[in-house]
Amino acid sequence: MKAEQRVQVRILGAPRPYSYAWYFDPTAGELPLKVGDRVELPPNQVQEEGSSGEVVAVGTGYKGELKSIVRKIEDAYERDDDLWGGFGQGAYS
Structure with missing residues (x-):
């Protein structure tokens, strides 16, 4: 069951925030957005x-x-994979 959440998003350089919909399934453990979350927006x-x-x-x-x-x-700390895996190792470190 998808729930719709309506939010306002500030796009860098835009004169005002724009409204978008976010669909999430709380029964599958998906969460609503909160102020401060960064989001990817569709083409326009x-x-x-x-x-x-x-x-x-x-x-x-x-x-x-x-x-x-x-x-x-x-955010990097929310990722399941290691964003910096292997950093500081190898022939050039």
Whole structure:
């Protein structure tokens, strides 16, 4: 069961935050977004490859249809794999 959460996202260089939808399944252990989370955004007319931003508010006054957030960008300490695996080892360390 997917739940919809509406958030406002600040995109670097944008004059104001934009509203997006986040769909998550609480029965599968997925979490809602919170202020400060970094997210990947879908492509649009200006940025054909998509962009990223930071959640600055939970909820929005916008009542229309929203584009969906692609994914939450995990911080390095939240990752399952070792982002820096092998750093400081090898022939050049």
